[in-house]
Amino acid sequence: MPTEKDLNRVFTRIRSITIGPESIKVVYLGELAGFHYGKIVEARARYVASTRKPFPFPKNRHCVYRIEDEDFDSFTVSEDGIYFEKGWYPLPNDYEVGASLFSSKCILSVEDHPIEDMFGTEIQEGDTYYVLGDQVVLDQNMDDYILEILKGEIHQAKSPSTAATVKGH
Structure with missing residues (x-):
């Protein structure tokens, strides 16, 4: 049975x-210019902040994850x-920093055997697919990949209203 002194030593260590x-691998799939679309980059924690948790929880946490764009400007990707x-x-x-998420857009020539993407869809001759790390995704399944694997959101822009109201008319 550990003594109180032993427990305090363990709790102090925790x-x-x-x-x-300390770092997170991220990819930009947004619409702003200035970032390499689909390029895998490393976001490093800039600060260590208090967790504000009571004893025996850890006192500090990494925070403010930043990347540098191609102009070497620092940009926060997550607090x-x-x-x-x-x-x-x-x-x-397991993704390699510096690689492109869409590095291998390929046209496949299938001889006489079917090949499937990670969602089980058969890839046929002439189909466009992407090799993402060790996974293959058919072009028509990219929305599913973004939603299910990357946990992203897909939005569709709405067209601006064409009806204008003029005051007094």
């Missing part, structure tokens, strides 16, 4: 840990590593 990753700025999406650690 308390000194900084929680949260907490959980919620991301519009157009930015986190990726699993």
Whole structure:
């Protein structure tokens, strides 16, 4: 049975840990210029902040994840590593920094055997597909990939109203 001194030593050690990753791999799939669309980049934690949790929880956490664009301007992609700025999406650690998420847009010539994408759709000769890490996604399934795998959101812009109201008419 551990003594109170042993437990305090363990709790103090836990308390000194900084929680949260030091860096996160992200990809930009938004509409703004100045970022490499689909390029995998590393967002590094800029600060360590207090968790404001009581003893024995960890005292500090990594926060304010930033990247540098091609002009070397620093840009915040997430304050907490959980919620991301519009157009930015986190990726699993097995993606390579600097690679393009859409690096291998291919036209497949199928001889006599079917090949399926990660959603089970058969890829036939002439179909366009993407190789994303070790996964293959057919062009028609990219919306599903963004929604299910990247946990992204897809929005459709609405056209501005064509009816104008003129005061007094």
